[in-house]
Amino acid sequence: MEKKRRLIIDCDTGSDDAVALMTAVLSDQFDILAITTTHGNLPVKYTTENTLRVLELLGRQDIPVYPGCNEGMVKLLTPGRMINPKIKAISKVIDGKEVAIHDRYLDLPEAVTKPQTEHACSFLLRTLRETKEKITLVPLGPVTNIGMALRMDPSIAQNIEGIVVMGGGVHEANKSMAAESNFFNDPEAAKIVLECGAPVVVIPLDATKSVSLSREDAAFMAASGTKAAKFAADLVLHRIEAEELLGFSDNGKNALHDPLTVCFLLDPTVITDLWHCACDIDLGGGRADGQLLCDMRPGEKPTLPTYVAMRGDKDKYLKMLAEVLARGN
Ligand code: RIB
Numbered sequence: 001m002e003k004k005r006r007l008i009i010d011c012d013t014g015s016d017d018a019v020a021l022m023t024a025v026l027s028d029q030f031d032i033l034a035i036t037t038t039h040g041n042l043p044v045k046y047t048t049e050n051t052l053r054v055l056e057l058l059g060r061q062d063i064p065v066y067p068g069c070n071e072g073m074v075k076l077l078t079p080g081r082m083i084n085p086k087i088k089a090i091s092k093v094i095d096g097k098e099v100a101i102h103d104r105y106l107d108l109p110e111a112v113t114k115p116q117t118e119h120a121c122s123f124l125l126r127t128l129r130e131t132k133e134k135i136t137l138v139p140l141g142p143v144t145n146i147g148m149a150l151r152m153d154p155s156i157a158q159n160i161e162g163i164v165v166m167g168g169g170v171h172e173a174n175k176s177m178a179a180e181s182n183f184f185n186d187p188e189a190a191k192i193v194l195e196c197g198a199p200v201v202v203i204p205l206d207a208t209k210s211v212s213l214s215r216e217d218a219a220f221m222a223a224s225g226t227k228a229a230k231f232a233a234d235l236v237l238h239r240i241e242a243e244e245l246l247g248f249s250d251n252g253k254n255a256l257h258d259p260l261t262v263c264f265l266l267d268p269t270v271i272t273d274l275w276h277c278a279c280d281i282d283l284g285g286g287r288a289d290g291q292l293l294c295d296m297r298p299g300e301k302p303t304l305p306t307y308v309a310m311r312g313d314k315d316k317y318l319k320m321l322a323e324v325l326a327r328g329n
């Protein structure tokens, strides 16, 4: 039997993170060593609790969860850095009710399992230093924890098989007029990760928006009737409705970003347009702060193994999600 790929998932759970976690766990194709949690969609207190809730839904309390950093490496220390008139809120009070893309708590029973006491950064540093076999990292939120571990010991990159990260946008943005939320929230960490030397596949908004899901797609996803499938479909419907109420609906479709990383690891052909190109992050502190920059000029030769996904196969993506989420009870 082929050896399972060893994964550490770093997430800010988070509605789309929850679907990514369920897909990774239920696929049974990975040896998930741990999940580390980060800030982003919500403070770490909530992203940790939500991660534990998802694992309990799947009966996988054996996967350890390490809480990580609650803010970016240095961004908030730079005066004015977050003051950008075009920053978009992902929640708002409408008619006295909070409408959010990511509710503080996922609609699942309160977790009984406790998170680990070791910090995510120290866990990553220790594990990546000591491992005998390489590990794949799947960051689904701001990459602060991984950036910190790489900053403390850049040599751990040699034990990283690859990094498949959801972040950035080449022709797309969602947090500011130039930047995507995960990279916007910790641009320094994103640059460290992109330049660490291990193979990095960036799954930006361009790819995730090309596989956006509709209400009909959510019904298709739920059809198996398993707990995971129904919960994932409810999250898609919630995201569609929240975007409509918040006023940034994309024709009634929602880009379910994070699971595309996991689906890419399960079957790389779900990505139909992958570029090997040099990547950078704007750290200027102005309107473009946190923007992903990809050098796609003809003839430019990238020196690092950085790849950017520009498009996905929507039908394949939906079928993969529905099939994997149909597992379990
Ligand atoms: O911009 C989309 C990303 O930001 C997703 O990972 C979402 O969960 C949030 O973290």
Ligand code: CA
Binding pocket: 011, 012, 013, 014, 016, 017, 040, 041, 140, 141, 258
């Ligand atoms: Ca996320």
